[in-house]
Amino acid sequence: MGFDMGIYRGRKDSDNKVAMTMEEFKKWVLRDLDADQDGKITKDELAEAVRRRGEWFAGLKARKEMRSADSNRNGVVDDIEITNLAEFAQKHLGIMFIP
Numbered sequence: 668m669g670f671d672m673g674i675y676r677g678r679k680d681s682d683n684k685v686a687m688t689m690e691e692f693k694k695w696v697l698r699d700l701d702a703d704q705d706g707k708i709t710k711d712e713l714a715e716a717v718r719r720r721g722e723w724f725a726g727l728k729a730r731k732e733m734r735s736a737d738s739n740r741n742g743v744v745d746d747i748e749i750t751n752l753a754e755f756a757q758k759h760l761g762i763m764f765i766p
């Protein structure tokens with residue numbers, strides 16, 4: 668044991684990846700990410716999800732990237748932008764896609 672101790676002090680990104688399929692991801696988005704259940708993901712909902720993962724800092728950066736996920740600039744990420752959201756989730760929410 669002893670020699671691993673130091674590594675576990677800081678939580679690494681790679682330690683808590685969640686593997687899911689695209690279908691599961693879509694369900695997860697609607698169930699967990701969409702706090703007010705309106706079928707659209709706002710910047711706040713996304714930032715909250717990042718924060719829940721315990722990365723406060725990443726939350727700020729995520730807000731910027733959220734803007735690029737919103738391709739049609741209507742202020743929310745909806746299901747036509749799910750692929751952008753998937754990319755975002757891989758970067759900031761520790762999600763890994765499996766076929």
Ligand SMILES: [Ca+2]
Binds near residue numbers: 705708
């Ligand atoms: Ca919502």
Ligand SMILES: [Ca+2]
Binds near residue numbers: 738740743744745
């Ligand atoms: Ca949009």
